[in-house]
Amino acid sequence: MQQLLYKVKTLKPRNPNRATHLFGGKASGILNWNDIKYPHWYKIYKRLLGNYWQSDEINMSSDVKQFPTLSKRDRDTFLKIISLLATFDSSQTRTILLTSLYATDPSVQAILAVIAQQEAVHNESYSSILSSIVPLNKQNEAFEIGRKDPILLKRNQKLMEIYNQVVDTPTIENIVRTLVYSTLLEGLFFYSGFAFFYHLARRNKMIGTSTMISYINRDELEHGRFISELIRATLAERTELNTVEFVNWIYTSYQEAVDLEIEWSNYVLGHVTGIDLDEMAGFIKCRANKMLRMMRLAEIYPAYTENPMKWIRAYVDNFDDTKTDFFEQKSRTYTKVSSLNGFDEL
Template sequence: MQNVLLNKVKTLEPVFQNRATAIFGGESSGILNWNDIKFPHWYKMYKRLLGNFWISDEVNMSSDVKQFPLLSEKEQDTYLKIISLLATLDSSQTRTILLTSLYSTDPSVQSILAVIAQQEAVHNESYSYILSSVVSLDKQNQAFDIGRKDPILLKRNKQLMEIYNAFAERPTIENIIKVLIYSTLLEGLFFYSGFAFFYNLARQNKMVGTSTMISYINRDELEHGRFISELIRATLAEHPEYNTTKFTNWVYDSFKKSVELEIEWSRYVLKDVEGIDLQEMAGFIKYRANKLLRMIGLSEYDDNYTENPMKWIRAYVDNFDRTKTDFFEQKSRSYTKVSDLNGFDEL
């Protein structure tokens, strides 16, 4: 099987038709007509992504400013470590999604990936905003350094970075598919120990501004994961030579390793955090992995975890798949522009 290097797609190729012949490695003029695309339902996905618009510095953080010094030393340390993790992941994801879009010959995919990359940039900016609200500049800089210095975090991210960098150095169809597989893991698995920590604080009425911001990020990531899983399936359908037993085994192996690393990370960063059962957390991670595998068309790797074992988190996570939930209806209450009336001068 040839693994030909792909060229970045040219801006315009007028000799080709507008509708793309393939997502990657195909032909298209580069002109996007949403009424004439290969996968028409992706327009609805594009619209859903746009509908999730939010701005980080319009989330009221005034109560978090007052509460952060009252958190335990363990809670403060975990808070900073997890923000560093999230920033590390979204920094790499912004660049990787943009890079992937440059090799797509389907202009509808280019547009959707552009929106996803923009939202990842918003997520990353939100972490800076969160930390600027609660700690000094020195502590902010120290927190962002954790992502490149903490040995457990480096170990956890090693395989992800290898896959992403391999694609950057050698853009082939195979490496694109592998990047998309790890993107589903990033969007749908690697964030969830961190999300759980902030949701756990919220159910104790702590750092609600932060958890509200995390809920918007969580909703975005679920939409990203949904599209990327469809992109994987469509790309494999167009390139069946890569849809092999060997590749399927690689996917399962990657998921197994990722689950193990995520459980190790959760035990490291969430140890002794009041309100979080690490055994439940491990089960939740396996449940998330099974859910992602089903989304890309594979069966569960561990059929003992087809239901969410972490009961309390359901209000924050499970229902996001239906988008409109009581938890998300808080947008009208909590996502209000910061002004003198709601505490901007207290930040």
């Protein structure tokens, strides 16, 4: 049985500033970015900071007018997906914060703190979207979906089991398992939801919402990249975990997650004209392959090395420069709200 980890002390001056291990090691708690174990992580930290944004920067005035014009089924889908995303980011904020408390390396603590803050912004943005388009009672009803919808509960069950294991039994193995499921959340679970909002946008509907989603998407790409690197680095340090059995567990977890994501996408997107469910399933498998490659693992869906949803590529395929799609390019010039615009347009 693995030894339980303890939450890292705030300062231990007799320990070195550079951590001996990422988790379960020794470190003073003093962060010197010029003397960290993985120097390139400072660039990741700076990229994360450069992505700072707030939901009230996005002009939602056109969405206010357009939401009532959507079909009832599209409105219902909109609310279900918002509930899914809010459920994920609510849990992710807490999980990332909890993981950071066990990280010996202060650079990991700092990066995870930024990620947790961004997840909190994401969660707040879903409330902001709903407050723009539906009254309070409808907003509250939407946030109830995440804990009542049977398909959604089935969809989230394994994720919550893994996340709660590290709460109850904080071992290094459970932390790495949590990080693996974080790559699933950041790199796979959001994407059928994102696709729906991008689909509305390409029909020139709900542009404010899609702009906000594109900011969230950009953040999640960075989160997934760092967490993948953190997994690889931790397994390199803790070779007792880096076993065939553990790698097979990762593959099994990804296959189960893909099946659940396809089931969810069929359920929530089945009626949406213009989204091909076979392409959606291929897109999900392509996302799984991409996240496995980021962990330097083999692809499990060899027929889906390329994204079959051609129109969505600008939003989700670019890890190094995600400000390439139309809405990202234009959002800072025409969708920011100030006291002088936005509300006058309602």
